[in-house]
Amino acid sequence: MDLRERRSDEASPQSHPSPFRVEPLTDFSRAEARREMDAALAEVASQLGRTYWPIISGKSVPTATTFPSVDPSLKSRIVGVCGRANVEQANEAVAVAKAAFPAWRDTEAASRAEYLFRAAEAMRRRRFELAAWQVYECGKPRREADADMAESIDYCEFYGREMLRLAQPRRRDVPGEANVYFYEPRGVTVVIAPWNFPMAILCGMTVAALVTGNTVVMKPAEQSSVVGAKLMEVFQQAGLPPGVVAYLPGVGEEIGPALVEHPDVATIAFTGSRAVGLAIARGAAEVRAGQQHIKRAIAELGGKNAIVVDDDADMDEAVHGVVASAFGYSGQKCSACSRVIVPESLHDAFVARLVEAIRSLKIAPADDPGCSIGPVIDGEAQRRILAVIEKGKSEGRLVFVGEVGSFQDEGYYVPPHLFDDVAPSASIAQEEIFGPVLAVLKARDLDHALEIANGTAYALTGGFFSRSPQNIARVEREFRVGNLYINRKITGAFADRQPFGGFKMSGIGSKAGGPDYLLQFVLSSTITENTLRRGFAPDVEATESS
Numbered sequence: 001m002d003l004r005e006r007r008s009d010e011a012s013p014q015s016h017p018s019p020f021r022v023e024p025l026t027d028f029s030r031a032e033a034r035r036e037m038d039a040a041l042a043e044v045a046s047q048l049g050r051t052y053w054p055i056i057s058g059k060s061v062p063t064a065t066t067f068p069s070v071d072p073s074l075k076s077r078i079v080g081v082c083g084r085a086n087v088e089q090a091n092e093a094v095a096v097a098k099a100a101f102p103a104w105r106d107t108e109a110a111s112r113a114e115y116l117f118r119a120a121e122a123m124r125r126r127r128f129e130l131a132a133w134q135v136y137e138c139g140k141p142r143r144e145a146d147a148d149m150a151e152s153i154d155y156c157e158f159y160g161r162e163m164l165r166l167a168q169p170r171r172r173d174v175p176g177e178a179n180v181y182f183y184e185p186r187g188v189t190v191v192i193a194p195w196n197f198p199m200a201i202l203c204g205m206t207v208a209a210l211v212t213g214n215t216v217v218m219k220p221a222e223q224s225s226v227v228g229a230k231l232m233e234v235f236q237q238a239g240l241p242p243g244v245v246a247y248l249p250g251v252g253e254e255i256g257p258a259l260v261e262h263p264d265v266a267t268i269a270f271t272g273s274r275a276v277g278l279a280i281a282r283g284a285a286e287v288r289a290g291q292q293h294i295k296r297a298i299a300e301l302g303g304k305n306a307i308v309v310d311d312d313a314d315m316d317e318a319v320h321g322v323v324a325s326a327f328g329y330s331g332q333k334c335s336a337c338s339r340v341i342v343p344e345s346l347h348d349a350f351v352a353r354l355v356e357a358i359r360s361l362k363i364a365p366a367d368d369p370g371c372s373i374g375p376v377i378d379g380e381a382q383r384r385i386l387a388v389i390e391k392g393k394s395e396g397r398l399v400f401v402g403e404v405g406s407f408q409d410e411g412y413y414v415p416p417h418l419f420d421d422v423a424p425s426a427s428i429a430q431e432e433i434f435g436p437v438l439a440v441l442k443a444r445d446l447d448h449a450l451e452i453a454n455g456t457a458y459a460l461t462g463g464f465f466s467r468s469p470q471n472i473a474r475v476e477r478e479f480r481v482g483n484l485y486i487n488r489k490i491t492g493a494f495a496d497r498q499p500f501g502g503f504k505m506s507g508i509g510s511k512a513g514g515p516d517y518l519l520q521f522v523l524s525s526t527i528t529e530n531t532l533r534r535g536f537a538p539d540v541e542a543t544e545s546s
Contacts, residue, residue: 017117020161022494023150026127028143034369037142040128041367044136052229053083054249057096058242061089067251069226072139072375073365073411079137080226085250087258090217093246097188097215098264100243105185105213109167112211113160118238119207120156123149130199130230137226138198139366139375139411144329147492148200152231154495155204155513162518163211176532183522185213186296187266190259192252192280194272195377196332198224203231204512205269205298206245212521214267216245217259221272223377225249252276260284263291267521271300271334274432274505281508298509298520300501302432303460305490306339306453308475310446310466311346315353317487318465322438323357324489325463327416330373331436332381335461335483335491335500338433341441341449351420351440355400358416363404365411373402375411376435382412385435388428389417395429396422396439424452432458446471454480460502463490482506 026033053060063083071077085093104112123130131145140148170181189209193202202220209216220228232247248255256276260268260283270280277299284297307325309318325337342350366374376382392398402415414435422429422439429439443449453462462481466472472486482502483493493500499514501507510516 017113017161017164020158020496022497023124023153023157025143025150026146028146028369036128037131037146038369040132041135044129044132048136049078049080051081051083052226052249054085054089054093055232055247056089056093057100057246058236061085061092063089067222067225069137069223070378071136071411072377073136073367073407075379075411077136079133080229082222082225082229082249085248085255087255090248090250090255090258091262093217093248094188094190094259094262094264096243097217097246100241101185101187101215104215104241104244107213109163109211109213112213113163115238115240116156116160116207116211119234120153120160122234122237123153123156126234127153130227130234133227133230134198134224135366138195138224139377140198140329141366141371141374142369148197151197151200151495152203155200156207158495158513159204159208159211159518162515166212166518166522176530178529178531179526181524181526183212183519184525186521186523187214187293188264189214189216189267189269189521190219190262190265191216192219192256192259192268192270192272193221193224193228195221195224196329196334198227199231201271201512202228205271206231208518209267209269209521210240210245212518214521215243217248217265218245219248219250219252219255219259222249222251256280257283261286261288263288265295266293267296267298269298274301277301277507296520300334300507300509300512301505302434302458303334303336303502303506304339304430304432304456304458305335305337305461305463305481306341307337307463307465307490308443308446308449308453308479309340309342309346309350310464310468310471311343312467313346313465314467314487315346315350319350319353319357321463321465321487321489322354323361325491326438327358327361327373327436328489328491330376330414331438332376332434333491334506335493336434337463337490338437339429339439339441339453341443341452343449344442344444347440347442351399351418354440355418358400358402358418361402361416363402363413363415365407373416373436375413377412379412381435382414385414385433385437388431388433388435389414389437392417392419392422392426392428392437392439395426396420402436424455430456446474450475450478454478457505458502459504460506461485461490463488480504482511
């Protein structure tokens with residue numbers, strides 16, 4: 001039986017690739033790696049200020065207006081100018097994606113996977129350059145930018161292999177009856193991505209939709225639209241057919257609703273704030289005129305992540321893990337630790353060590369090789385975080401504030417802030433901040449610590465430092481989060497090894513980088529054939545030719 005047989009002349013399918021392995025992070029202790037990164041930063045600096053138009057059906061589409069993308073480390077520096085797509089262009093992108101869908105749907109799964117493997121190779125060749133764009137546009141220190149590139153490569157490699165697995169039909173034949181179960185793509189997918197993992201999340205959601213046979217309209221965050229343009233370059237280098245993916249920079253409030261509500265859009269994949277994610281879920285749920293399907297909304301939202309420290313924990317490991325989790329990329333990760341829960345017996349010693357560890361972090365522009373904490377993404381984020389800090393002063397005791405050097409006013413800097421004596425119900429212990437702000441909460445015992453840890457609307461990541469196998473087993477059962485990390489930092493998940501995603505108000509959908517992530521982008525079908533036929537109809541073409 002040849003049900004759902006695919007074919008394509010545009011790529012040589014790699015049907016049996018090697019087993020998936022995560023892409024190694026760059027070792028910046030090596031002088032060669034530092035030189036390559038320095039050279040990439042210098043080369044990208046020479047390209048700043050260029051204009052990037054939307055790309056629809058493989059062609060640049062000029063727009064009536066543009067918007068600048070600013071370096072948050074040095075706000076006087078324009079990284080690029082991006083075309084500001086309007087609703088008409090959003091509708092055009094959806095129409096082109098709809099027209100391209102049938103041919104892409106019917107392209108062999110192995111060929112679609114091959115495009116992802118080609119994209120991964122293109123990113124490997126351009127790894128330092130693409131990381132440098134993130135340093136300038138998103139204020140990512142070079143190690144964070146490099147890790148983002150490794151994760152992007154991982155998504156291409158992992159999802160390509162996962163598609164090869166899913167493409168094998170499930171057969172349950174019995175005498176006289178043939179049965180096959182298989183997957184079909186949903187249709188046009190809109191990808192709305194954040195700026196904090198500007199390449200990895202945009203790439204991951206997009207290639208998951210593409211490899212499963214969907215066409216994509218790719219809307220990057222305004223703050224990372226140049227990086228989005230660079231990802232589009234990668235897809236073009238991989239040879240993806242025109243119309244299969246569109247690059248649509250623009251203001252979310254202007255074109256987002258048109259994309260979400262369009263009756264020809266089948267799936268919306270979103271990562272970002274809780275408020276926007278819930279609005280997308282509501283918009284996707286409504287069936288509009290001309291719509292013949294129920295839309296699928298996939299949304300990874302936020303977290304109010306806690307690390308619990310046991311009374312027998314290795315203090316040095318715990319302090320290191322908390323600092324790395326709370327202040328990596330200035331706390332601008334949905335997985336970042338913003339609450340640390342410590343037993344009363346350890347509290348004073350732990351906070352004293354924590355203060356000194358935070359004091360050792362270097363605040364600097366993101367391109368500084370020694371940067372531990374760079375800027376926050378933009379002026380709006382800076383003002384919002386500073387307002388949260390001001391409110392926090394009435395909810396807890398501010399025990400440490402970092403110092404920004406002479407470049408304070410050159411970029412959007414917020415130094416690390418540590419609050420102590422914070423009540424579990426305080427806003428800084430309940431609301432996502434998305435900045436370098438950490439609250440310390442005291443717990444009477446492990447019962448109390450788990451009550452505090454589970455006492456928010458979110459369930460994304462959590463951590464536990466302990467030497468007690470009994471307590472570790474209990475926390476594994478009772479700490480309700482999507483990703484729980486024991487005796488290590490709570491950021492830095494790897495595809496396949498640590499599929500990432502949460503529940504409650506932290507999102508809807510399967511874990512990114514997991515074995516069931518691609519299933520969100522497909523529909524399942526079954527074909528049953530009665531094989532007890534009384535003869536066969538003649539092959540008309542064969543009969544006529546003879």
